[in-house]
Amino acid sequence: MSTVGKAASLLELFTMAEPEIGLSDLARRARLDKATARRLLVALAEHRLIEQEPASRRYRLGAGLSRLARIRDANFPFARVAAPVMRSLAEETGETVHLSEFSAGALLTVHVELSAKANRVNVNAGQILPLHGTASGLAFLAFSRSAATEAYLDKPLERFTTHTLTDRANLAEQVRLTAARGYSRSAQGYEDGVHSIAAPILGADNHAIGALSVASPLSRVDDAAATAQALAVMTAACEIAARLTGEPLLPR
Amino acid sequence: MSTVGKAASLLELFTMAEPEIGLSDLARRARLDKATARRLLVALAEHRLIEQEPASRRYRLGAGLSRLARIRDANFPFARVAAPVMRSLAEETGETVHLSEFSAGALLTVHVELSAKANRVNVNAGQILPLHGTASGLAFLAFSRSAATEAYLDKPLERFTTHTLTDRANLAEQVRLTAARGYSRSAQGYEDGVHSIAAPILGADNHAIGALSVASPLSRVDDAAATAQALAVMTAACEIAARLTGEPLLPR
């Protein structure tokens, strides 16, 4: 393994549960010689990627990481990181794909990849979606903190079409179903003739920060197509989350 | 320079202004051979510390950095990082030092290092300080976003002692003075017999996220002592900010 690979492995030994580790321990776990581990740690410390607690002499992640992460997060937000994954999903499904981020009590559409077909659903970036009535909203609600979900459901809910779910019991049941199977499905809840399948984008704390959705003309979707879309959208949503948070891809 | 040092130098070439850089450019700026730079980049990419945009083939900071920074920030917050610096400041000045973090419209005291002297000011962690009437509050206001500062000053302000500044014009003048010289001074604005000098803790965006303060019995402070305290508290505040954000220490 390359030297920088070894150094990176050292960084990866630190976790939420164990954010400070001693030299011998680090060397053992990274399967490195103590002398090697120390030399790498010193080099990392020179660039503030590692700090050493003066009292206990244990090592921990350095402030330089905060700085670098800030640069990354500021310049490669949600939409930008997600775009290539969405492009693939749009090609695979042949349908319009849109990504929404939770903001001020609703979902804000931050990126759209349109279907290549002539008969397609059109969504505009910037559009605000309600949490009820859309597949994206259901996916978000199902993976939010339960207190927040309950609070939202208790408010009076606007009706957009004759199919909009506004009844608290029905909606709660849909949320439960979505949480159980990992994706949501909704037809004409917000706009007539539109069918959507959505999955949540989970943040580092495993709660939804947004949702990814495949939107099709209702006439083109049967149960088989919906199942295929569901699988694809969940996979893509996981991929986006992984690219965003840096967590390794975990199967749900 | 060590190999990991070179790799770290590559990471440090990315900035807010230029978050994506091509191979040749990276090699030139880091004064590395192109082949070397690339080998390092590949090694970093394997650990997600670097990503390569597939289309342009340019490099950028990776998601792994976000993950590591999250681990660091969660486990070594404000108070913990600041504590050793505060300990030194308390020893240097011989007075009680307290650190406050802005939270919900006021300053929350998150850490205290008490003076070694018998006659000292006592402050408790957890105590809430108003933005007016305390040196910490003035320091915070003077380095907040000006809109937020104005909004605060427009509200009715509670009186705590006969010395509390509640007049908008007087307070605005104090804020202006604090912003100009980099520290605030207040005597008996919140509690009788207490004198304080404070400096803001600046976040990555150069706005205050909290304040550091030296609190003394009023009887012990003359102008000379206050000047010395001011210098010490500003230096310590800069040091804490640097340790927190990973930005290099900048003179004000």
Add this chain to the structure above:
DNA sequence: AAACAGTGGTTCGAATATTGAACCGACTGC
């Protein structure tokens, strides 16, 4: 109090990973 087991840290000849000039193919502007 002596022996032991665990730290963090250092040394230096041996082993090996790193280096970089020269190379390739692809693209852009002239």
Add this chain to the structure above:
DNA sequence: GCAGTCGGTTCAATATTCGAACCACTGTTT
């Protein structure tokens, strides 16, 4: 077609890293 980029690759020469053995120290056990 040429010149000047770019990203990426190769391989002999070499500088860097490796790691067993070594301190000095601390706390525990006998």
